[in-house]
Amino acid sequence: MILDTLNYLLRFLLLIFFQIAIINNIDLSTYVNPYIYIVFILSLPYNTKPWVVLVLSLLIGMTMDSFSSLPGPHIAATVLMGYSRRFYIMFSTNKDDQNAPIKPSISTKGPVGYLIYVFVLVFIHHFMLFFLEAFSFNQFFSTIARIFFSTLFTVLLIIMGQLLFYKIAKK
Protein backbone atom coordinates (compact mmCIF):
# COMPACT_ATOMS: atom_id res chain seq x y z
CA MET A 1 0.00 0.00 0.00
CA ILE A 2 2.73 2.43 1.01
CA LEU A 3 4.80 1.30 -1.96
CA ASP A 4 1.83 1.93 -4.22
CA THR A 5 1.34 5.42 -2.84
CA LEU A 6 5.03 6.18 -3.24
CA ASN A 7 4.91 4.82 -6.76
CA TYR A 8 2.01 7.12 -7.64
CA LEU A 9 3.64 10.12 -5.96
CA LEU A 10 6.82 9.56 -7.93
CA ARG A 11 4.85 9.19 -11.14
CA PHE A 12 2.91 12.39 -10.35
CA LEU A 13 6.11 14.39 -9.81
CA LEU A 14 7.87 12.92 -12.84
CA LEU A 15 4.95 13.67 -15.14
CA ILE A 16 4.66 17.27 -13.89
CA PHE A 17 8.40 17.73 -14.31
CA PHE A 18 8.35 16.18 -17.78
CA GLN A 19 5.44 18.41 -18.77
CA ILE A 20 6.82 21.76 -17.59
CA ALA A 21 10.52 21.21 -18.22
CA ILE A 22 10.38 19.46 -21.58
CA ILE A 23 7.00 19.32 -23.31
CA ASN A 24 6.09 22.97 -22.59
CA ASN A 25 9.39 24.08 -24.11
CA ILE A 26 8.84 22.35 -27.42
CA ASP A 27 7.37 24.97 -29.70
CA LEU A 28 6.20 23.16 -32.78
CA SER A 29 3.45 25.58 -33.66
CA THR A 30 0.82 27.63 -31.86
CA TYR A 31 -1.62 24.88 -32.81
CA VAL A 32 0.28 22.07 -31.11
CA ASN A 33 0.33 22.15 -27.31
CA PRO A 34 0.43 18.60 -26.01
CA TYR A 35 -0.41 18.02 -22.35
CA ILE A 36 0.66 14.54 -21.35
CA TYR A 37 0.44 14.91 -17.58
CA ILE A 38 -3.18 13.69 -17.75
CA VAL A 39 -1.90 10.17 -18.42
CA PHE A 40 -1.63 10.04 -14.63
CA ILE A 41 -5.44 10.08 -14.36
CA LEU A 42 -5.89 7.91 -17.46
CA SER A 43 -3.77 5.08 -16.07
CA LEU A 44 -5.41 4.83 -12.64
CA PRO A 45 -6.87 1.34 -12.02
CA TYR A 46 -10.55 0.77 -12.92
CA ASN A 47 -11.58 0.19 -9.33
CA THR A 48 -10.19 3.49 -8.01
CA LYS A 49 -12.99 5.17 -6.07
CA PRO A 50 -14.59 7.97 -8.17
CA TRP A 51 -13.99 10.58 -5.48
CA VAL A 52 -10.29 9.63 -5.32
CA VAL A 53 -10.06 10.16 -9.08
CA LEU A 54 -11.67 13.58 -8.68
CA VAL A 55 -9.36 14.63 -5.84
CA LEU A 56 -6.30 13.48 -7.79
CA SER A 57 -7.56 15.37 -10.85
CA LEU A 58 -7.95 18.48 -8.74
CA LEU A 59 -4.44 18.08 -7.31
CA ILE A 60 -2.67 17.53 -10.62
CA GLY A 61 -4.71 20.33 -12.24
CA MET A 62 -3.78 22.72 -9.46
CA THR A 63 -0.13 21.80 -9.74
CA MET A 64 -0.16 22.46 -13.48
CA ASP A 65 -2.04 25.72 -12.97
CA SER A 66 0.49 26.99 -10.48
CA PHE A 67 3.07 26.79 -13.25
CA SER A 68 1.00 28.82 -15.67
CA SER A 69 0.20 32.50 -15.55
CA LEU A 70 -3.56 32.03 -15.39
CA PRO A 71 -5.09 29.66 -12.83
CA GLY A 72 -8.22 27.61 -13.45
CA PRO A 73 -8.18 26.02 -16.90
CA HIS A 74 -6.14 22.97 -15.94
CA ILE A 75 -8.24 22.30 -12.82
CA ALA A 76 -11.51 22.58 -14.74
CA ALA A 77 -10.30 20.44 -17.65
CA THR A 78 -8.70 17.70 -15.58
CA VAL A 79 -11.64 17.43 -13.16
CA LEU A 80 -14.05 17.19 -16.09
CA MET A 81 -11.92 14.47 -17.63
CA GLY A 82 -11.62 12.59 -14.33
CA TYR A 83 -15.40 12.69 -13.96
CA SER A 84 -16.08 11.55 -17.55
CA ARG A 85 -13.60 8.70 -17.20
CA ARG A 86 -16.00 6.83 -14.94
CA PHE A 87 -18.75 6.89 -17.54
CA TYR A 88 -16.45 5.85 -20.31
CA ILE A 89 -15.25 2.90 -18.26
CA MET A 90 -18.81 1.92 -17.33
CA PHE A 91 -19.69 2.02 -21.00
CA SER A 92 -16.65 0.24 -22.38
CA THR A 93 -15.79 -2.52 -19.89
CA ASN A 94 -17.73 -5.33 -18.24
CA LYS A 95 -18.79 -5.36 -14.59
CA ASP A 96 -16.05 -7.76 -13.41
CA ASP A 97 -13.26 -5.66 -14.85
CA GLN A 98 -14.70 -2.50 -13.38
CA ASN A 99 -14.21 -3.81 -9.88
CA ALA A 100 -10.76 -5.29 -10.46
CA PRO A 101 -7.49 -3.44 -9.94
CA ILE A 102 -6.69 -3.43 -13.66
CA LYS A 103 -4.87 -0.48 -15.13
CA PRO A 104 -6.09 0.66 -18.54
CA SER A 105 -3.24 0.02 -20.97
CA ILE A 106 -2.59 -1.43 -24.41
CA SER A 107 -2.23 -4.91 -22.94
CA THR A 108 -5.49 -4.84 -20.97
CA LYS A 109 -7.71 -2.92 -23.37
CA GLY A 110 -6.18 -3.89 -26.68
CA PRO A 111 -4.58 -1.38 -29.05
CA VAL A 112 -7.79 -0.08 -30.60
CA GLY A 113 -9.76 0.03 -27.37
CA TYR A 114 -6.95 1.87 -25.63
CA LEU A 115 -6.52 4.31 -28.49
CA ILE A 116 -10.20 5.24 -28.44
CA TYR A 117 -10.20 5.50 -24.64
CA VAL A 118 -7.21 7.86 -24.67
CA PHE A 119 -8.51 9.85 -27.63
CA VAL A 120 -11.97 10.48 -26.17
CA LEU A 121 -10.73 11.53 -22.74
CA VAL A 122 -7.84 13.63 -24.05
CA PHE A 123 -10.27 15.35 -26.39
CA ILE A 124 -12.62 16.18 -23.50
CA HIS A 125 -9.70 17.57 -21.51
CA HIS A 126 -8.26 19.63 -24.36
CA PHE A 127 -11.66 20.94 -25.40
CA MET A 128 -12.29 22.42 -21.95
CA LEU A 129 -8.70 23.57 -21.50
CA PHE A 130 -8.24 25.44 -24.77
CA PHE A 131 -11.59 27.19 -24.62
CA LEU A 132 -10.97 28.35 -21.06
CA GLU A 133 -7.47 29.44 -22.00
CA ALA A 134 -8.71 31.48 -24.95
CA PHE A 135 -11.52 32.71 -22.67
CA SER A 136 -13.72 33.68 -25.58
CA PHE A 137 -15.54 32.29 -28.58
CA ASN A 138 -13.77 34.72 -30.87
CA GLN A 139 -11.75 32.81 -33.41
CA PHE A 140 -13.83 29.74 -32.67
CA PHE A 141 -12.34 27.73 -35.52
CA SER A 142 -8.77 28.51 -34.65
CA THR A 143 -9.44 27.23 -31.12
CA ILE A 144 -11.04 24.10 -32.59
CA ALA A 145 -7.98 23.55 -34.78
CA ARG A 146 -5.78 24.00 -31.75
CA ILE A 147 -7.80 21.42 -29.79
CA PHE A 148 -7.72 18.94 -32.65
CA PHE A 149 -3.98 19.07 -33.40
CA SER A 150 -2.99 19.16 -29.73
CA THR A 151 -5.22 16.15 -29.04
CA LEU A 152 -3.54 14.22 -31.85
CA PHE A 153 -0.09 14.98 -30.46
CA THR A 154 -1.01 14.21 -26.87
CA VAL A 155 -2.48 10.86 -27.93
CA LEU A 156 0.60 10.14 -30.00
CA LEU A 157 2.91 10.88 -27.08
CA ILE A 158 0.83 8.81 -24.65
CA ILE A 159 0.78 5.83 -27.01
CA MET A 160 4.53 6.15 -27.55
CA GLY A 161 5.07 6.23 -23.79
CA GLN A 162 2.84 3.20 -23.38
CA LEU A 163 4.76 1.22 -26.00
CA LEU A 164 8.04 2.14 -24.36
CA PHE A 165 7.00 1.17 -20.84
CA TYR A 166 4.95 -1.81 -21.95
CA LYS A 167 8.03 -3.31 -23.62
CA ILE A 168 10.10 -2.81 -20.51
CA ALA A 169 7.39 -4.36 -18.34
CA LYS A 170 7.19 -7.45 -20.56
CA LYS A 171 10.89 -8.15 -20.25
Next chain:
Amino acid sequence: MKNLVFFIYKYFVFFMFLAFEFFALIVLFRFNNYQQASFLNYTSSTSSTIFNTINSTTGYFNLKTLNDSLQLENARLRTQSLQSYYQNGITKTEINDTLFKQQYIYIAAQVVNNSISKRNNFITIDKGTLHGVKRFDGVICPNGVVGIVWQVTPYYSLVQSVLNSKSSTGAKIKKTGDIGSITWDGSNSLFAQLSKVNTYVPVAVGDEVVSTAQSASYPEEIPIGKIVKIDRNPEKNDYDITILIHTPFSRLKNVYVVRNLFKESQQSAETKALEEEAKK
Protein backbone atom coordinates in the same frame (compact mmCIF):
# COMPACT_ATOMS: atom_id res chain seq x y z
CA MET B 1 -34.09 14.63 6.17
CA LYS B 2 -33.13 11.00 5.78
CA ASN B 3 -34.01 11.22 2.12
CA LEU B 4 -31.88 14.29 1.71
CA VAL B 5 -28.88 12.61 3.31
CA PHE B 6 -29.43 9.59 1.09
CA PHE B 7 -29.73 11.82 -1.96
CA ILE B 8 -26.49 13.61 -1.18
CA TYR B 9 -24.77 10.31 -0.45
CA LYS B 10 -25.95 8.82 -3.72
CA TYR B 11 -24.84 11.75 -5.81
CA PHE B 12 -21.82 12.57 -3.66
CA VAL B 13 -19.36 12.26 -6.54
CA PHE B 14 -21.50 14.42 -8.77
CA PHE B 15 -21.68 17.16 -6.17
CA MET B 16 -17.96 16.92 -5.64
CA PHE B 17 -17.45 17.29 -9.37
CA LEU B 18 -19.70 20.35 -9.45
CA ALA B 19 -17.89 21.89 -6.48
CA PHE B 20 -14.46 21.40 -8.09
CA GLU B 21 -15.59 22.84 -11.43
CA PHE B 22 -17.18 25.78 -9.64
CA PHE B 23 -13.95 26.37 -7.75
CA ALA B 24 -11.92 26.29 -10.98
CA LEU B 25 -14.24 28.74 -12.73
CA ILE B 26 -14.28 31.14 -9.77
CA VAL B 27 -10.50 31.15 -9.68
CA LEU B 28 -10.36 31.66 -13.43
CA PHE B 29 -12.84 34.54 -13.50
CA ARG B 30 -11.30 36.18 -10.46
CA PHE B 31 -7.83 36.27 -11.93
CA ASN B 32 -8.89 36.84 -15.48
CA ASN B 33 -10.17 40.24 -14.64
CA TYR B 34 -6.70 41.35 -13.55
CA GLN B 35 -8.02 43.92 -11.12
CA GLN B 36 -7.62 41.40 -8.34
CA ALA B 37 -4.36 40.56 -6.67
CA SER B 38 -2.03 38.75 -8.95
CA PHE B 39 -1.95 35.00 -9.01
CA LEU B 40 1.80 35.38 -9.20
CA ASN B 41 1.78 36.44 -5.55
CA TYR B 42 0.63 33.00 -4.53
CA THR B 43 2.79 30.89 -6.75
CA SER B 44 5.94 32.88 -7.35
CA SER B 45 7.90 31.49 -4.42
CA THR B 46 7.76 27.83 -5.42
CA SER B 47 7.12 27.72 -9.13
CA SER B 48 9.62 30.47 -9.88
CA THR B 49 12.34 28.68 -7.96
CA ILE B 50 11.70 25.62 -10.08
CA PHE B 51 11.65 27.66 -13.28
CA ASN B 52 14.89 29.34 -12.20
CA THR B 53 16.52 25.95 -11.75
CA ILE B 54 15.35 24.78 -15.15
CA ASN B 55 16.53 28.02 -16.74
CA SER B 56 19.93 27.96 -15.16
CA THR B 57 20.39 24.48 -16.62
CA THR B 58 19.12 25.24 -20.08
CA GLY B 59 20.66 28.71 -20.12
CA TYR B 60 24.01 27.33 -21.22
CA PHE B 61 22.69 26.02 -24.50
CA ASN B 62 22.19 29.36 -26.18
CA LEU B 63 24.92 31.41 -24.51
CA LYS B 64 26.67 31.94 -27.81
CA THR B 65 23.71 33.48 -29.64
CA LEU B 66 22.92 35.56 -26.58
CA ASN B 67 26.45 36.90 -26.41
CA ASP B 68 26.37 37.73 -30.07
CA SER B 69 23.15 39.68 -29.81
CA LEU B 70 24.39 41.55 -26.74
CA GLN B 71 27.65 42.37 -28.49
CA LEU B 72 25.75 43.69 -31.48
CA GLU B 73 23.68 45.84 -29.20
CA ASN B 74 26.79 47.14 -27.46
CA ALA B 75 28.27 48.06 -30.81
CA ARG B 76 25.12 49.93 -31.73
CA LEU B 77 25.09 51.80 -28.44
CA ARG B 78 28.76 52.69 -28.74
CA THR B 79 28.04 54.23 -32.13
CA GLN B 80 25.41 56.38 -30.51
CA SER B 81 27.52 57.53 -27.59
CA LEU B 82 28.88 61.05 -27.52
CA GLN B 83 32.49 59.92 -27.81
CA SER B 84 31.91 58.45 -31.23
CA TYR B 85 30.90 61.77 -32.73
CA TYR B 86 33.53 64.00 -34.21
CA GLN B 87 33.15 67.43 -32.79
CA ASN B 88 33.42 70.12 -35.40
CA GLY B 89 34.94 73.42 -34.38
CA ILE B 90 35.06 74.65 -30.82
CA THR B 91 33.92 72.13 -28.24
CA LYS B 92 30.76 73.32 -26.66
CA THR B 93 29.58 70.28 -24.75
CA GLU B 94 28.33 71.91 -21.66
CA ILE B 95 26.27 69.57 -19.57
CA ASN B 96 23.17 71.49 -18.81
CA ASP B 97 20.65 69.82 -16.59
CA THR B 98 17.77 71.89 -17.79
CA LEU B 99 18.36 70.76 -21.35
CA PHE B 100 18.87 67.09 -20.72
CA LYS B 101 16.60 65.41 -18.28
CA GLN B 102 16.58 61.67 -17.99
CA GLN B 103 13.30 60.31 -19.35
CA TYR B 104 13.85 56.57 -19.57
CA ILE B 105 15.64 54.22 -17.24
CA TYR B 106 16.33 50.63 -18.19
CA ILE B 107 16.25 47.74 -15.75
CA ALA B 108 17.98 44.59 -16.98
CA ALA B 109 15.96 41.44 -16.32
CA GLN B 110 16.05 37.75 -17.13
CA VAL B 111 13.15 35.72 -18.47
CA VAL B 112 12.13 33.09 -15.94
CA ASN B 113 9.16 31.56 -17.69
CA ASN B 114 7.88 32.10 -21.19
CA SER B 115 5.29 30.66 -23.51
CA ILE B 116 4.66 31.38 -27.17
CA SER B 117 2.18 28.77 -28.25
CA LYS B 118 -0.87 29.63 -26.16
CA ARG B 119 -3.55 32.04 -27.29
CA ASN B 120 -2.67 34.41 -24.45
CA ASN B 121 1.01 34.33 -23.73
CA PHE B 122 2.71 35.75 -20.68
CA ILE B 123 6.35 36.07 -19.69
CA THR B 124 7.63 35.99 -16.13
CA ILE B 125 10.76 38.06 -15.45
CA ASP B 126 12.95 38.11 -12.37
CA LYS B 127 12.63 41.80 -11.47
CA GLY B 128 9.83 43.36 -9.45
CA THR B 129 8.80 46.36 -7.39
CA LEU B 130 11.98 46.14 -5.32
CA HIS B 131 13.97 46.84 -8.49
CA GLY B 132 11.72 49.72 -9.53
CA VAL B 133 9.41 47.94 -11.96
CA LYS B 134 5.89 49.37 -12.11
CA ARG B 135 2.72 48.16 -13.75
CA PHE B 136 2.35 48.99 -17.49
CA ASP B 137 6.07 49.61 -17.98
CA GLY B 138 7.28 48.52 -21.38
CA VAL B 139 9.60 45.53 -21.80
CA ILE B 140 12.03 45.35 -24.70
CA CYS B 141 14.89 43.09 -25.75
CA PRO B 142 17.95 43.84 -27.89
CA ASN B 143 15.97 42.97 -31.04
CA GLY B 144 12.68 44.67 -30.35
CA VAL B 145 9.60 45.08 -28.17
CA VAL B 146 8.47 42.26 -25.91
CA GLY B 147 5.39 43.42 -24.03
CA ILE B 148 3.93 45.36 -21.13
CA VAL B 149 4.36 44.64 -17.41
CA TRP B 150 1.00 43.31 -16.31
CA GLN B 151 1.46 42.31 -12.69
CA VAL B 152 4.23 43.11 -10.25
CA THR B 153 5.31 41.43 -7.05
CA PRO B 154 8.39 42.32 -4.98
CA TYR B 155 10.73 39.97 -6.86
CA TYR B 156 8.97 38.98 -10.07
CA SER B 157 6.79 40.54 -12.74
CA LEU B 158 4.37 39.08 -15.22
CA VAL B 159 4.67 40.56 -18.70
CA GLN B 160 1.83 40.50 -21.18
CA SER B 161 3.64 39.49 -24.32
CA VAL B 162 2.90 41.02 -27.73
CA LEU B 163 1.72 37.47 -28.51
CA ASN B 164 -1.48 37.90 -26.51
CA SER B 165 -5.02 38.45 -27.71
CA LYS B 166 -5.46 41.30 -25.23
CA SER B 167 -2.32 43.20 -26.12
CA SER B 168 -2.43 46.10 -28.51
CA THR B 169 0.85 47.90 -29.09
CA GLY B 170 0.99 51.38 -30.53
CA ALA B 171 3.27 51.34 -33.56
CA LYS B 172 4.25 53.47 -36.49
CA ILE B 173 5.71 52.91 -39.91
CA LYS B 174 9.25 54.19 -39.69
CA LYS B 175 9.46 55.64 -43.18
CA THR B 176 6.25 57.67 -43.13
CA GLY B 177 5.59 58.07 -39.41
CA ASP B 178 1.98 56.90 -39.68
CA ILE B 179 0.46 55.37 -36.59
CA GLY B 180 -1.19 51.96 -36.33
CA SER B 181 -1.72 49.29 -33.76
CA ILE B 182 -0.14 45.85 -33.45
CA THR B 183 -2.29 42.87 -32.47
CA TRP B 184 -1.78 39.12 -32.66
CA ASP B 185 -4.26 36.72 -34.22
CA GLY B 186 -2.80 33.67 -32.49
CA SER B 187 -1.93 31.63 -35.54
CA ASN B 188 1.84 31.99 -35.77
CA SER B 189 4.30 33.30 -33.21
CA LEU B 190 6.53 34.80 -35.90
CA PHE B 191 3.94 37.14 -37.37
CA ALA B 192 1.72 39.87 -35.95
CA GLN B 193 -0.90 42.13 -37.49
CA LEU B 194 -0.74 45.88 -37.95
CA SER B 195 -4.13 47.51 -38.26
CA LYS B 196 -5.69 50.97 -38.33
CA VAL B 197 -3.32 52.23 -41.02
CA ASN B 198 -5.28 54.36 -43.46
CA THR B 199 -5.25 53.49 -47.15
CA TYR B 200 -3.79 56.84 -48.20
CA VAL B 201 -0.52 55.94 -46.46
CA PRO B 202 2.10 54.72 -48.94
CA VAL B 203 3.14 51.43 -47.33
CA ALA B 204 5.35 48.85 -49.02
CA VAL B 205 6.48 45.34 -48.26
CA GLY B 206 9.78 45.53 -46.39
CA ASP B 207 9.01 48.74 -44.48
CA GLU B 208 10.14 48.76 -40.88
CA VAL B 209 7.55 49.08 -38.12
CA VAL B 210 8.77 50.69 -34.89
CA SER B 211 7.29 51.67 -31.55
CA THR B 212 5.92 55.09 -30.77
CA ALA B 213 6.20 57.02 -27.54
CA GLN B 214 2.53 57.97 -27.68
CA SER B 215 1.54 54.97 -25.61
CA ALA B 216 4.02 56.15 -22.93
CA SER B 217 5.15 52.57 -22.35
CA TYR B 218 7.90 52.32 -24.95
CA PRO B 219 10.49 54.84 -26.07
CA GLU B 220 10.33 56.12 -29.63
CA GLU B 221 11.62 53.92 -32.48
CA ILE B 222 12.20 50.58 -30.78
CA PRO B 223 12.05 48.04 -33.65
CA ILE B 224 8.99 45.79 -33.82
CA GLY B 225 8.99 44.11 -37.19
CA LYS B 226 9.05 44.25 -40.94
CA ILE B 227 6.03 44.35 -43.26
CA VAL B 228 5.68 41.13 -45.23
CA LYS B 229 2.13 41.25 -46.54
CA ILE B 230 -0.38 44.02 -47.23
CA ASP B 231 -4.10 43.42 -47.71
CA ARG B 232 -6.70 46.08 -48.29
CA ASN B 233 -9.68 46.03 -45.99
CA PRO B 234 -12.50 47.32 -48.23
CA GLU B 235 -15.03 47.85 -45.43
CA LYS B 236 -13.00 50.05 -43.16
CA ASN B 237 -10.85 51.90 -45.65
CA ASP B 238 -7.64 50.71 -44.06
CA TYR B 239 -4.98 48.06 -44.51
CA ASP B 240 -4.60 44.65 -42.90
CA ILE B 241 -0.84 44.38 -42.68
CA THR B 242 1.11 41.33 -41.59
CA ILE B 243 4.51 41.96 -40.02
CA LEU B 244 7.39 39.63 -39.26
CA ILE B 245 8.29 40.18 -35.62
CA HIS B 246 11.97 40.89 -34.94
CA THR B 247 11.83 39.73 -31.31
CA PRO B 248 12.84 36.06 -31.03
CA PHE B 249 10.11 35.13 -28.56
CA SER B 250 10.98 31.45 -28.58
CA ARG B 251 14.46 32.03 -27.17
CA LEU B 252 13.96 35.18 -25.16
CA LYS B 253 16.43 35.47 -22.31
CA ASN B 254 17.72 38.97 -21.59
CA VAL B 255 15.20 41.78 -21.56
CA TYR B 256 15.02 45.36 -20.31
CA VAL B 257 12.16 46.93 -18.44
CA VAL B 258 11.72 50.51 -19.63
CA ARG B 259 10.61 52.91 -16.92
CA ASN B 260 9.34 56.14 -18.43
CA LEU B 261 9.91 58.78 -15.76
CA PHE B 262 7.55 61.20 -17.48
CA LYS B 263 4.74 58.72 -17.90
CA GLU B 264 2.70 59.92 -14.95
CA SER B 265 2.87 63.54 -16.04
CA GLN B 266 2.03 62.61 -19.64
CA GLN B 267 -0.97 60.63 -18.52
CA SER B 268 -2.20 63.22 -16.06
CA ALA B 269 -2.05 65.84 -18.80
CA GLU B 270 -4.04 63.57 -21.07
CA THR B 271 -6.68 62.80 -18.48
CA LYS B 272 -6.98 66.48 -17.59
CA ALA B 273 -7.62 67.30 -21.24
CA LEU B 274 -10.25 64.55 -21.37
CA GLU B 275 -11.94 65.83 -18.23
CA GLU B 276 -12.10 69.36 -19.58
CA GLU B 277 -13.51 68.01 -22.81
CA ALA B 278 -16.18 66.20 -20.83
CA LYS B 279 -17.15 69.38 -18.95
CA LYS B 280 -17.89 71.30 -22.14
